[in-house]
Amino acid sequence: xxxxxxxxxxxxxxxxxxxxxxxxxxxxxxxxxxxxxxxxxxxxxxxxxxxxxxxxxxxxxxxxxxxxxxxxxxxxxxxxxxxxxxxxxxxxxxxxxxxxxxxxxxxxxxxxxxxxxxxxxxxxxxxxxxxxxxxxxxxxxxxxxxxxxxxxxxxxxxxxxxxxxxxxxxxxxxxxxxxxxxxxxxxxxxxxxxxxxxxxxxxxxxxxxxxxxxxxxxxxxxxxxxxxxxxxxxxxxxxxxxxxxxxxxxxxxxxxxxxxx
Amino acid sequence: xxxxxxxxxxxxxxxxxxxxxxxxxxxxxxxxxxxxxxxxxxxxxxxxxxxxxxxxxxxxxxxxxxxxxxxxxxxxxxxxxxxxxxxxxxxxxxxxxxxxxxxxxxxxxxxxxxxxxxxxxxxxxxxxxxxxxxxxxxxxxxxxxxxxxxxxxxxxxxxxxxxxxxxxxxxxxxxxxxxxxxxxxxxxxxxxxxxxxxxxxxxxxxxxxxxxxxxxxxxxxxxxxxxxxxxxxxxxxxxxxxxxxxxxxxxxxxxxxxxxxxxxxxxxxxxxxxxxxxxxxxxxxxxxxxxxxxxxxxxxxxxxxxxxxxxxxxxxxxxxxxxxxxxxxxxxxxxxxxxxxxxxxxxxxxxxxxxxxxxxxxxxxxxxxxxxxxxxxxxxxxxxxxxxxxxxxxxxxxxxxxxxxxxxxxxxxxxx
Numbered sequence: 001x002x003x004x005x006x007x008x009x010x011x012x013x014x015x016x017x018x019x020x021x022x023x024x025x026x027x028x029x030x031x032x033x034x035x036x037x038x039x040x041x042x043x044x045x046x047x048x049x050x051x052x053x054x055x056x057x058x059x060x061x062x063x064x065x066x067x068x069x070x071x072x073x074x075x076x077x078x079x080x081x082x083x084x085x086x087x088x089x090x091x092x093x094x095x096x097x098x099x100x101x102x103x104x105x106x107x108x109x110x111x112x113x114x115x116x117x118x119x120x121x122x123x124x125x126x127x128x129x130x131x132x133x134x135x136x137x138x139x140x141x142x143x144x145x146x147x148x149x150x151x152x153x154x155x156x157x158x159x160x161x162x163x164x165x166x167x168x169x170x171x172x173x174x175x176x177x178x179x180x181x182x183x184x185x186x187x188x189x190x191x192x193x194x195x196x197x198x199x200x201x202x203x204x205x206x207x208x209x210x211x212x213x214x215x216x217x218x219x220x221x222x223x224x225x226x227x228x229x230x231x232x233x234x235x236x237x238x239x240x241x242x243x244x245x246x247x248x249x250x251x252x253x254x255x256x257x258x259x260x261x
Numbered sequence: 262x263x264x265x266x267x268x269x270x271x272x273x274x275x276x277x278x279x280x281x282x283x284x285x286x287x288x289x290x291x292x293x294x295x296x297x298x299x300x301x302x303x304x305x306x307x308x309x310x311x312x313x314x315x316x317x318x319x320x321x322x323x324x325x326x327x328x329x330x331x332x333x334x335x336x337x338x339x340x341x342x343x344x345x346x347x348x349x350x351x352x353x354x355x356x357x358x359x360x361x362x363x364x365x366x367x368x369x370x371x372x373x374x375x376x377x378x379x380x381x382x383x384x385x386x387x388x389x390x391x392x393x394x395x396x397x398x399x400x401x402x403x404x405x406x407x408x409x410x411x412x413x414x415x416x417x418x419x420x421x422x423x424x425x426x427x428x429x430x431x432x433x434x435x436x437x438x439x440x441x442x443x444x445x446x447x448x449x450x451x452x453x454x455x456x457x458x459x460x461x462x463x464x465x466x467x468x469x470x471x472x473x474x475x476x477x478x479x480x481x482x483x484x485x486x487x488x489x490x491x492x493x494x495x496x497x498x499x500x501x502x503x504x505x506x507x508x509x510x511x512x513x514x515x516x517x518x519x520x521x522x523x524x525x526x527x528x529x530x531x532x533x534x535x536x537x538x539x540x541x542x543x544x545x546x547x548x549x550x551x552x553x554x555x556x557x558x559x560x561x562x563x564x565x566x567x568x569x570x571x572x573x574x575x576x577x578x579x580x581x582x583x584x585x586x587x588x589x590x591x592x593x594x595x596x597x598x599x600x601x602x603x604x605x606x607x608x609x610x611x612x613x614x615x616x617x618x619x620x621x622x623x624x625x626x627x628x629x630x631x632x633x634x635x636x637x638x639x640x641x642x643x644x645x646x647x648x649x650x651x652x653x654x655x656x657x658x659x660x661x662x663x664x665x666x667x668x669x670x671x672x673x674x675x676x677x
Contacts, residue, residue: 122277145279
């Protein structure tokens with residue numbers, strides 16, 4: 001998928017939504033809406049009770065999804081639906097739900113559902129031996145994170161463990177929309193490119209088409225999370241939430257397409 | 262090629278955190294290793310312990326309490342007499358000195374009962390550091406006095422509104438702050454869990470408890486104790502007193518967890534009774550969790566033990582059989598609380614009362630020849646309101662109830 005976007009001379013648009021909010025079916029419908037609006041890759045979030053990397057918007061959605069009874073298995077159902085609608089599906093999850101499910105079993109279930117791989121925000125390659133083996137067995141992508149604080153040594157070690165792409169968290173801090181795109185993002189992408197040929201996707205709180213365009217000029221993928229989730233959490237009704245989601249996704253999709261025009 | 266895993270106790274421990282924090286953890290690990298062998302750092306910490314904390318803390322034999330422990334000899338290690346009222350200051354002064362050494366100017370901390378928050382606020386005041394303490398909303402209510410103490414010491418206290426609004430959520434929020442401000446900020450983690458090097462470093466700062474106590478018991482009794490009892494929330498006071506005894510194979514090490522309303526009730530914090538191995542807050546250890554790996558909320562009358570996970574070294578000690586762990590219910594802990602207060606004139610922290618209840622059990626099992634060392638990790642001043650409510654000593658307005666019988670002021674029927 002990233003290669004196809006590269007061939008089109010543009011960055012990929014990566015959209016995050018947690019499975020199970022407002023309901024499992026509702027979240028899958030929302031993911032399909034993203035694909036129809038031009039999102040290339042869906043990051044399916046597994047709601048977790050202790051999301052230390054997430055800001056208030058995603059925390060809130062996770063809490064509500066868990067209260068509504070979402071289960072880990074629902075992420076595989078969502079992955080199948082996303083793949084069937086024509087996009088690539090990656091699962092983003094804190095590590096404990098994978099451990100509890102069983103690392104090998106999680107990899108097998110994800111591969112069976114057609115998922116591309118896993119993004120692991122609280123698992124560094126140093127601790128990921130079991131996951132790396134399972135991912136290799138099942139041909140899954142291993143997306144680890146790099147950060148502005150990463151030293152050259154760490155960048156080299158982390159990127160060499162990645163497959164698929166490298167996830168650059170371009171600001172220090174939790175997830176959430178931010179008003180400005182900083183220089184730190186471009187700098188981190190450049191430093192990452194100096195140690196790997198893998199595509200580098202950037203997550204830093206993008207919430208508008210203009211910001212997507214700006215990041216799309218220097219990154220291989222633009223990751224949008226909180227701004228999309230907020231369309232759903234703040235809407236007065238599920239229908240209105242979907243409408244807002246389609247509108248924002250289309251604006252972001254235009255952004256990445258205009259970036260290098 | 263990745264780096265090898267670090268900070269393991271058997272299979273437990275490790276470093277399950279976002280990449281963004283790894284450089285800070287590596288810096289911390291390097292600095293604490295250097296500091297450990299730097300005479301200037303070691304000397305400064307010793308001087309502070311001597312002239313500020315009040316170390317060495319004394320031991321006290323408690324014969325009237327021991328009558329309720331099968332007649333065994335019971336000796337308390339008095340960490341409650343430390344400045345700020347608990348063992349927490351041992352670790353905090355060490356980490357605050359490391360903060361200065363790393364050139365950072367701001368500290369953050371999580372707190373449950375408030376003891377670690379108070380200790381951190383104290384060290385920050387002493388060393389001129391900015392201080393923010395995260396505390397679950399529910400804990401700010403049940404430990405209101407400690408919130409006021411931290412504010413008086415110049416710290417900002419942030420009440421955490423989400424999740425279970427207790428210690429685990431305060432830790433989540435402290436991690437979020439740390440990721441955003443790691444350049445200027447050190448996270449003074451308050452117990453022996455979290456990502457490496459915290460479990461090892463915090464243990465090392467508390468190790469002084471066991472080093473002192475072992476010699477003090479030898480001097481008093483002429484031999485080592487048969488049992489060492491300590492309460493285990495995250496497990497810092499327990500690791501502190503256990504560690505010096507690890508090689509003394511004849512000394513039983515017993516950790517007491519919060520059994521809450523009883524294991525069968527599901528309302529407890531007994532990780533070793535119903536928990537399963539997993540990752541929480543950066544460490545692979547025992548965690549109260551459901552079949553999807555979601556953390557289950559813990560329950561205890563004691564805010565300081567109300568935590569769904571436990572230090573990874575404790576998980577290792579349990580697995581190897583070197584230490585054993587038992588749950589103590591709220592009722593048992595409060596009985597021990599009242600008993601020590603009335604027989605010895607010492608108000609223990611409710612956390613430490615779990616260790617006392619453990620000593621009552623073990624004394625009855627072992628009989629009068631046994632010597633039991635109990636880590637009295639904190640004092641009960643902060644718990645007066647909770648205890649007064651528990652024993653019905655307050656009228657409806659929260660004021661002291663004037664009509665309590667002088668013969669049985671606790672209303673528990675506990676005999677002297």
